[in-house]
Amino acid sequence: MKDTTYFKAKEFQCKCGCNTNEMNQEFVDKLTLAREIAGIPFVITSGYRCPAHNKAVGGVAGSSHTTGYAADISAATGEQKFKIVQALITAGFTRVGIAKSFIHVDSDPKKPSPTIWLY
Template identity: 45%
Template sequence: MKYFKLYEFDSPDQPGSGKNMQASTLDLLDQCREVAGIPFIITSGHRTASHNQKVGGTENSSHLRGYAVDVECNNSKDRYKIVQSALSVGFNRIGISGSFIHLDNDPAKTPNVIWTY
């Protein structure tokens, strides 16, 4: 990866768990960061089941299988850049919050969706 280190994707309760991220997700994320041209701060990558429950994640969260990341974002200009670049590189599942953008490419879930929190 050009822009990230695996530890950035660790579940807070399991150091080293960033290694459980899917290579396809990390590749898309690196491409997305390149296209967006702005720094990405990862607020959530891989999650253990207990951490997922603690943060209120869904039971079938793509974070549990390493297909999802949340990128910090709290302004409309960066939000546009992140979403535009994510779509252009192939992320097909995007969640938009006031403070982060969820990006995932989970093949077990419905593709081509954007939702809000």
């Protein structure tokens, strides 16, 4: 993927040390738009995951992280979560997961949408 206004490619690299980054550029471009709309930093805690790393961190089989269509964004407060989710939806994302400390977003074309879920 190419760097964007708010994101560097290395932020999305697999965290296992293999440094693989097969993020879908359209996904990252849409995430960049969401970041612009939100007006707050998006700290990426998980982007692309190689299959081995996905398994090691307990990711589900078929995770959108392994196809480059997903990211987890750090969100510590309810206000941050609201701003991030609102911006993601405004930017056109239709698959959002809300966890205690992060927001998951994906645009996997093989998965049902629209949907929001809680972890």
